Amino acid sequence: MENRVVLVTGGANGIGKGIANYLAKKMLVIAADIDENAGFQLVSENPLVRFKQLDVTSEQQISSLIDEIKYQHGRLDAVVNNAAIANPYNAPLHQLDVYDWNKALAVNLTAPMLMAKHTVSLLRDTKGCIVNIASTRAIQSESNTEAYSASKGGIVALTHSLAVSVGPDVRVNCISPGWIHTTDELLRDIDHQQHLVGRVGQVQDIASMVGYLISEEAGFITGQNFVIDGGMTKKMIYSE
Incomplete structure (x- = not known):
């Protein structure tokens, strides 16, 4: 495990940062993020993580980064496609600008495809894997979330499509x-209590699943979408 090299996009903030810190305990982690200041902060907090600034919408930057990883480390064992525009809301449909739509798709959906395109050769050599981070919004929605929901639904479909295309050498799964x-925002009791498990999710809940999916113990798992939501999508809720 210590010799393994893992690339985490969006790895300097939020869930991606948690994944990078979690995996860095056992393997070399390269956290790629467009936010340079957050990247420097990540490395200052955890010197085990290496940071690379990356715009995931640039195929040229992706290609250059993968070439650099190949030159410096000679291998790549896993890719975690986590980078995304985090805000799920867009303007009401009649005001939705196609620029905002296309930007959400470029970051959230096209980028994971490009990352798979440029890493598959290295991943084949190591019998590696890809983990895509989607959202429960791929299967349920609020108003005015068309761009985000569509991009995350696309991630789920992209996952099983890639699993068919790059298997059996490379496994591809989705969370x-x-x-x-x-x-650091304080949560209310109702925030926790509405979940079937009695609490809001923590970053480690996602990071630990990533750790499992890229391990040899998950060698028989590919093309799957794992919903980690404290049971929320299983609740039937009607207004009374």
Whole structure:
């Protein structure tokens, strides 16, 4: 495990930061993020993580980063496609600008495809794997979330499509987080109590699943979407 090299996109903030810190305990983690200041902060907090600034919408930057990883480390064992525009809300449909729609798709959906395209050769050599981070919004929605929901639904479909295309050498799976608390904001009792498990999700809930999916213990799992949401998507809720 110590010789393994893992790339985490969006790895300097939120869930991605938690994944990077969790995996760095056992393997070399390269956290790629467009936020340079957050990247420097991540490395200052955890010197075991290496940071690379990356705009995931740039195929040229992705290609250059993968070439650098190949040159410096000679291998790549896993890719965690976590980078995304986190805000799920867009303007009401009649005001939705196609620029905002296309930007959400570029970051949330096209980027994981490009990352798979440029890493598959290295991943084949190591019998590696890809983990895509989607969302429970891929299977349920609120008003005015068309761009985000569509992009995350696309991630789920992209996952099983890639699993067919790159198997058996490379496994591809997907995680759909529900409400994961990533800030210092205080939560209310009702926030926790509405979940079937009695609490809001924590970053480690997602990170530990990533750790499992990229391990040899998950060698028979591919093309799957794992919903980690404290049971919220299983509740039937009607207004009384």
